[in-house]
Amino acid sequence: MDCIQSYVWIVPLMPLIGAVINLLLGRRLGNRVVGPLACLTVFISFCASTLLFLSLTKLPAESRSFTNLVYTWVLVGDFRAEVSFLVDPLSAVMILIVSGVGFLIHVYSIGYMHGDKNYSRYFGYLNLFVFAMLTLVLGDNLLLMFIGWEGVGLCSYLLIGFWFEDKKNAIAGMKAFIVNRVGDFGFMLGFLLLFWSLGKAGVWTIRFTELSANAHLLSAGMVTAITLLLFMGATGKSAQLPLYVWLPDAMAGPTPVSALIHAATMVTAGIYMIARMNFLYVLAPSAMTVVAVIGAATAFYAATIGLVQNDIKRVLAYSTISQLGYMFLGVGVGAYSAGIFHLMTHAFFKALLFMGAGSVMHGLSGELDLRNMGGLKEKMPRTYWTFLIATLAICGVPGLSGFFSKDEILWKAFSSDHGHWGLWLVGVLGAGLTAFYMFRVVFLAFFGESRTDKKAHESPGVMTIPLMILAALALVGGYVGVPEVLGGHNRFHHFLTPVFDRHTEVATHAHHSVGLELGLMVISVVVALAGIFIAYQMYIRHPEHPKALAERFPRLYNLLLNKYYVDEIYHAVFVRSLLGLNNLLARFDLGIIDGAVNGSAWLTKITAKWSGWWDNTFVDGAVNTTASAVISGGSVLRKTQTGRIQNYLLIAIIVIVVIMVVKII
């Protein structure tokens, strides 16, 4: 028994300590202490995670799982809710990603946030964010996961609205929070439904291991309902259709926060949750289809929006949504390890892309618009090279990390029993679009003539060194999962398999030939290269083409530029529906009733009189009756609000009595 195994709690505890110190004492300690302290706590977590990972690899493959009970929180009969951490290959990989990438982002933040007046508050929140995510990932039961889940939502709200003096940012924070609440509602319902239905079957538990052992007790319909509700939570947290709208607005926060949200924490929570709940999803094939279809649709849909956005961070945001779609496509077709693999490689290159974009912003004193950049290649060489590597990785250029993970997902989407060639096709098209818009960013930002008067300068070392580390990871990170068909061993897959194995991760290699797999791989690479080539043609060789194209298809261009008007639609549907209903009624009144009145008046005097009478008695009467009904109803209800606490108490007691009587009888 490795001694580290009983110290799992160090991993989430360290960032929590950092958060508490920074939030309470940060201002006293001064900026020189706060930043390094925050980094140090996350670094300790990362070291502990590494040790845990190593101790896990020493165990035989079947028994790579242990729990670390810290505290029994609730104990009622046989039911227990514990603060207890589960380390298995899945959570080990996740804590490595979260603490590792999180640490680099912390270091980068020291440089990026330099001189901000709320420096300590920033690092406090950042630490809290990492703590919440680690709790979510390590928790061995639904309740602990839920705490982390909500904690992540809270921290994203705090950090997106970090510069809340500007109302726009505060609103973006609220939007993220509210949209997430919609998803969380589904998650909570799913969680309660699971708990309740298993309890009815005789097992009151919330621990994942026991849930998975008893999942067969549930009826098929119930499992489908639970998994769909849980997936609703995942669409909120992981920004999938239709709840993705908060993520592009999350740009309002400081750029390292975007990197943290998009790469290490927050959005990966949904993928992790579905992978953790794989034992349920395997029992609900229709729910898996829903997950895969929504994933593929999101991957393509977000990529089309990314084509025309001019804000560099917005392009990256839509690319995150799109890449998350790929992960959902992976888990939706039963390829959990492929989904998690892509999650890991995506964490590397997306953190890198965001921090590169932050570095560009830093160098251009806050410039975000791609149209005002250009020619940064010479001025910011380190940023350029690292950004280029990340772009190549996300495009799936062979040899880089993104290639292996994306291709595994696409292959599984094609070949698995839950897959379909249609899903594969949408995925490949999305990959082509990805390659195009990512290179559009690179060409617009780093190539050509400078289109701004601002003097660009390279960022300090504390910012570029994390970039280089991440670039190295984005380069080689994929080699842990080289597929068999390319002569690799896919060690990543085999490492994760025990978590999903018992439920038979869908076997695929049986009825598909090696040639087919290679052929599909070549197709997707060709599509990606074609995307890059078109971007090169349009933005380097013929810079006038994009404009001409936009003028030729103005409707399509505007549709994409305005993100399919989804924000406006949501606003119209959910915010202004009441107002809209009012307008509709008014128009009805004006157009039809008044029209009828006028028309009949014009015809004969009698009908005019008659319709006037109609108008007075029925139309006005109906309106007035409604109004007075509302007023009198209001005044009746008003009387119940006496403001006397004893009245309220008495009502509460009467209700309790009624409930007790009903329950006893």
Next chain:
Amino acid sequence: MIIGLEHYLFISAILFSLGLFGVLTRRNAVSILMGIELILNAANLNFVAFSRFVTIGISGQLFAVFVIILAAAEAAVALAIILALYQNIKSVSVDEADAMKG
């Protein structure tokens, strides 16, 4: 008849009901506070009685200790609130503290 658990529970139930009645009907805020104290005493009596007859331990008595501690804190704060109320509306009648009236 041997004096057993039920006797204490009955006394406690009576105390609780009387306290509740006081809280619901008295007009003077200080009287309401007294009702609350009665309810807390009823709960304490239950704790101690169960601790003697059912669990045969001492943890019930410890719970009662904590209830007494909280009752002291609660009384201090409640009286401060009553005094503040008195300073504001010159009365301790809860009927007059109805700023939340709809």
Next chain:
Amino acid sequence: MEGIIYKIVFYLFAVLTVGSALVVVTSRNIVHSAFALLFTFFGVAGLYVFLSADFLAATQVLIYVGGILVLILFGVMLTRKVFDVKIFSGAGQVFPAAVGVAVIFFLLATVIVKTPWHLVGERAMEPTTAEIGKLLMTDFLLPFEVASVVLLAALVGAVILIRKEVRPPKVD
């Protein structure tokens, strides 16, 4: 094992407790209520003795009678118009409250009578103070410390609540 004297004393305390509690909630004079409350507290302390909770009985007398009741009496005296206030609330809910409370009492009584209590015997009559002290320093250390923080917070809160607000002189 229980002598007749034992029973008589028990019922005496029981009647003292319940009777004075009745006075507390029905008396027209609030000072009478407060003094009746004193007897209720004493009665409960006596019952604690019967339950072999000697430490609690002492605590009850010290804190309730010595602390809380004095506090309440201060409250009575510091609010001058106390005697003008009508006894029962004008919310017109004496009757519904009485019915509700009666139903609750009836339910409680039913539960008490019908439940098959899992009686395992009785604790011996022995001093408990030492054991409580030990438990407070071991198993219940955290709640104990938290309770002290709560008390401190209540103290500070009470002071802030009744402090006359001193407005700082306005600076232009």
